[in-house]
Amino acid sequence: MLTIDxxxxxxRLADEGRTACSGGGAAALHTDAATPDRILEAGYxxxxxxxxxxxxxxxxxxxxxxxxxxxDTLAARAGIHRRGARDFFDALVALGFLRRDxxxxxxxxPDSNRYLDRDKPAYIGGLLLHLNARHYRNWGLLTQALxxxxxxxxxxxxxxxPALYADSATQELFLRGMSAGSLxxxxxxxxxxxxxxxxxxxxxxxxxxxxxxxxARMHPHLAGGGFDLPAxxxxxxxxxxxxxxxxxxRFYAGDFLRDPLPHADVLVMGRILHxxxxxxxxxxxxxxxxxxxxxxxxxxxxxxxDDGRMTAHGLLSSLNMLLETAGGSEYTANExxxxxxxxxxxxxxxxxxxxxxxxxxGIKPCE
Amino acid sequence: MLTIDxxxxxxRLADEGRTACSGGGAAALHTDAATPDRILEAGYxxxxxxxxxxxxxxxxxxxxxxxxxxxDTLAARAGIHRRGARDFFDALVALGFLRRDxxxxxxxxPDSNRYLDRDKPAYIGGLLLHLNARHYRNWGLLTQALxxxxxxxxxxxxxxxPALYADSATQELFLRGMSAGSLxxxxxxxxxxxxxxxxxxxxxxxxxxxxxxxxARMHPHLAGGGFDLPAxxxxxxxxxxxxxxxxxxRFYAGDFLRDPLPHADVLVMGRILHxxxxxxxxxxxxxxxxxxxxxxxxxxxxxxxDDGRMTAHGLLSSLNMLLETAGGSEYTANExxxxxxxxxxxxxxxxxxxxxxxxxxGIKPCE
Numbered sequence: 014m015l016t017i018d019x020x021x022x023x024x025r026l027a028d029e030g031r032t033a034c035s036g037g038g039a040a041a042l043h044t045d046a047a048t049p050d051r052i053l054e055a056g057y058x059x060x061x062x063x064x065x066x067x068x069x070x071x072x073x074x075x076x077x078x079x080x081x082x083x084x085d086t087l088a089a090r091a092g093i094h095r096r097g098a099r100d101f102f103d104a105l106v107a108l109g110f111l112r113r114d115x116x117x118x119x120x121x122x123p124d125s126n127r128y129l130d131r132d133k134p135a136y137i138g139g140l141l142l143h144l145n146a147r148h149y150r151n152w153g154l155l156t157q158a159l160x161x162x163x164x165x166x167x168x169x170x171x172x173x174x175p176a177l178y179a180d181s182a183t184q185e186l187f188l189r190g191m192s193a194g195s196l197x198x199x200x201x202x203x204x205x206x207x208x209x210x211x212x213x214x215x216x217x218x219x220x221x222x223x224x225x226x227x228x229a230r231m232h233p234h235l236a237g238g239g240f241d242l243p244a245x246x247x248x249x250x251x252x253x254x255x256x257x258x259x260x261x262x263r264f265y266a267g268d269f270l271r272d273p274l275p276h277a278d279v280l281v282m283g284r285i286l287h288x289x290x291x292x293x294x295x296x297x298x299x300x301x302x303x304x305x306x307x308x309x310x311x312x313x314x315x316x317x318x319d320d321g322r323m324t325a326h327g328l329l330s331s332l333n334m335l336l337e338t339a340g341g342s343e344y345t346a347n348e349x350x351x352x353x354x355x356x357x358x359x360x361x362x363x364x365x366x367x368x369x370x371x372x373x374x375g376i377k378p379c380e
Numbered sequence: 381m382l383t384i385d386x387x388x389x390x391x392r393l394a395d396e397g398r399t400a401c402s403g404g405g406a407a408a409l410h411t412d413a414a415t416p417d418r419i420l421e422a423g424y425x426x427x428x429x430x431x432x433x434x435x436x437x438x439x440x441x442x443x444x445x446x447x448x449x450x451x452d453t454l455a456a457r458a459g460i461h462r463r464g465a466r467d468f469f470d471a472l473v474a475l476g477f478l479r480r481d482x483x484x485x486x487x488x489x490p491d492s493n494r495y496l497d498r499d500k501p502a503y504i505g506g507l508l509l510h511l512n513a514r515h516y517r518n519w520g521l522l523t524q525a526l527x528x529x530x531x532x533x534x535x536x537x538x539x540x541x542p543a544l545y546a547d548s549a550t551q552e553l554f555l556r557g558m559s560a561g562s563l564x565x566x567x568x569x570x571x572x573x574x575x576x577x578x579x580x581x582x583x584x585x586x587x588x589x590x591x592x593x594x595x596a597r598m599h600p601h602l603a604g605g606g607f608d609l610p611a612x613x614x615x616x617x618x619x620x621x622x623x624x625x626x627x628x629x630r631f632y633a634g635d636f637l638r639d640p641l642p643h644a645d646v647l648v649m650g651r652i653l654h655x656x657x658x659x660x661x662x663x664x665x666x667x668x669x670x671x672x673x674x675x676x677x678x679x680x681x682x683x684x685x686d687d688g689r690m691t692a693h694g695l696l697s698s699l700n701m702l703l704e705t706a707g708g709s710e711y712t713a714n715e716x717x718x719x720x721x722x723x724x725x726x727x728x729x730x731x732x733x734x735x736x737x738x739x740x741x742g743i744k745p746c747e
Contacts, residue, residue: 062424160460322470329427
């Protein structure tokens, strides 16, 4: 909890004050069965998000990846004015993102060192920058979205891809955010799925191609690529080239709302279905079934709502889709299982990806 | 944690798929010593704040104070479109602010029923609305504040009272936020301090007068009032009148930077010192010592930084003062104790107020 540990020193010393100079009885003692602690914790929670976003923006964790630094050196290198520097770094210590040694030097904790140092492969700072640049603003309009049922991301709603991709800077920020948001899920999929039994994989709605890149780099026998709108091709090719995978991963251009999907042993639809309404989800699942090899697998993943509708992150993610899309939402594994069965998939299983996403895997029967 | 409970059903069923239709080896298993859970939790924490702010804005807890309501009735009464309604209320259940019974009806939890029903005396929704209207925006500019050391609240910085009070709507929102933010601390003070041994109390920088009202209503023998800039007088008089205390509490007009403080047995400076730089703090403590009766008490409270600088809320509050003020910050009990001793106070004690504020109490010696 955020409340400070209680001592009764105040009451005790006030009593001593009375003995010294004045008269009066004992103070009433007031205790509440229902404290406001949980309300206050949630009310102030956005402070913690913004603290972390600023630390990532100012690249604090990259600066500390080599060795701990003292306050003045760290503040100077991060470009932080001395007025707020000590409180800022100490708050990062208090929240467990930094540690402070006996000499007052600041260093990374293991998780921030691994995930928030820009020079490490597991860097997920892009996700936090995306949350900061896009979602923090959109969530400012939650009440309006709840009242109207309409998205609040303006012309840049997810799904409004022509608008998103009309400006190259907007496109780049969006695509980078998508990659950062997919990275952990992509790595979990690369590690957990039995890729050895398949030869080709294509990621549907691939953006920069983060998912096929993570899978292909861990499984050299695989080939395939990513399917997306033609405007995305240069970003995809550059990303795949940067990862040295141009010989195995190619770009498949198309519009999944109008065109058939490309053929492969495994198709991945990550963070796609939640952007769309139910008829579109069913259309996409049908197209995937059509495009897969016999015995091929479809992997769908999103931040699912738990079947009991009791877990906050999936429900909050669903409200994020209210803010972001015209008809999207999160859904439960049971709902998706039914849609996949209706599309002809069998042996449907659920696989948590350990990063707030869960995958549903379905097999197209051999017949 | 926010991650969904893991099952290994996915891997198991994928293995069955292999037996049925294809060949290949076992999937590699990947486990991380350092998970990104804590990073993701903080990154998404602002979603929880905004969920609660919207629920308070839409007065969900007031609507449910009488009896539980089903989804459609609650959504209709709260003015929430059906698209997001179920996810919204279920997310409030998941975060513990609502409960959902077997019939699917939503009801308040004890803490939300007590603190977030507008018609209850302990209502603190005004604080959440203040955080939403003012702080959510200001914290969007944290990186800029860190880089420059300058406040980011524009012409409406705390301390810029002429600007804050120039527009009556701005003044009202600000003063209401101040009252809501002081309410819990005021009640704790009213309950915990030995008021029986004093006759008069004046609250310095009183705004609407929330603090003297809470103290006076619990202790009928006390008289006094609140000291603030002349522009605040109408709001103070209205608030005190609404609470039926006009016979015991009066308004003392003045500018504590230029004028002496009014005389009383007890002076309260709540959420005042943290707005100002150190010389101003010392000036104010000296004026308080001057104004108090012999054996009188000064009560100072703010969201203190803990002496070890290890607790997040005080440090984050200090960054909030960076955003809000030109020279303010939070401070530790040890620092304040020293300033109070320098000003002539003795028997200084610390009293946590149970709501993220802590008080320092000092006695003016009898001599």
